[in-house]
Amino acid sequence: MHDTSTVEAFLPTRDTMLCISLAARPRNIGTRFHNFLYRQLDLDYLYTAFTTDDVTAAIAGVRALGIRGCSVSMPFKEAVIPLLDAIDDSAAAIESVNTIVNDHGTLIGYNTDYLAIRALLASNQIPASTSVVVRGSGGMAKAVTAALRDSGFSDVTIVARNETTGAALARSYGYHWAGTSDQQPGLLINATPLGMEHQPGLPFTSEQVAAARWVLDVIAMPAKTALLDLADRHGATTIPGTEVIALQAAEQFIRYTGIEPPAELIAAASRFSREEPGQ
Structure with a gap:
């Protein structure tokens, strides 16, 4: 059984890799999913959620600040495309990006739903x-x-x-x-x-x-x-949709960290992400 208490105990440092989400209405599902895996795998990463009314400036910030990864939700999935350096075949297939990876200043868009x-x-x-x-x-x-x-x-x-x-x-x-x-x-x-x-x-x-x-x-x-x-x-x-959301988030995680978690840990992260804090 995985210990969820360690998820709350992490203290970031100047070397911590930051990953974020951009959404019109930020939710905690992705935040809890990614941070759960970071802590369980002892990775010096932190994931947090933002909203914005200036997506151009937000993506410029991702590039300038060295933010490693960025999850993108509506209404930004198509608007970010011209702001990126390249898009993967998964994003090109539907002309929509839900994941951005910052590779030393080069921003690449993916679609992990697809x-x-x-x-x-x-x-x-x-x-x-x-x-x-x-x-x-x-x-x-x-x-x-x-x-x-x-x-x-x-x-x-x-x-x-x-x-x-x-x-x-x-x-x-x-x-x-x-x-x-x-x-x-x-x-x-x-x-x-x-x-x-x-x-x-x-x-x-x-x-x-x-x-x-x-x-x-x-x-x-x-x-x-x-x-x-x-x-x-x-x-x-x-x-079920729980499998869809867990798989797409796991694909993001892999691209941000280069690590593929075991299936049972992905399932545990998915369950944790859908719980209310304190449950």
Whole structure:
């Protein structure tokens, strides 16, 4: 069992490597995840969260101050691209950056959401011949859709009520768009907020869930959404958002530190990140 008490006891020095996040509404999940791993692995790193109304100046600060890594959330994921020196294929695939690595003053952008989805499709051994319905047309839906394309999936339908964004997303990756769908594919992916604690509901019909062999829900809180609960009861293989968020954060950690933590430590960091302080 991992000792979480040491996470609170670290004192940074002038040699401490700093990593940060930039978000419109900073949260503690990433902060707790990264700092947990730093302390468990005895790394002289510190991670903290910021918001800004001047992303250009913020990224200039990352470069000038030698900040090692920067996690990027909405609304900055596309705005940071022209401020970087290079972008990795993972970011180029969706024209969106959620991770910046400062390599001695050279800023490189990545998208670890995309990397996490690709890894989960592979680790769950979902054949590329499987039919897929993706619900949503926002940033995470874009990461999901690009990961499906680059993993060889061809039978994909994007379901989104917003025809402008939904049709554009489907067209960009060579897929189909529908405003609604009763299609019963092998893989269902929810990339919308529907199912979060403040937005309860099912993104798919009960018939669709009953017919699916795999169900992926990108929502991490709650860890067990109504969609995943229903899919479990129908015997589908479920892939929770907690795995998505843990994998994408682990990919960030690896790029910041050069260290790949063991799977059990990543799982412990993920659990710790979703706890309220003091639990």
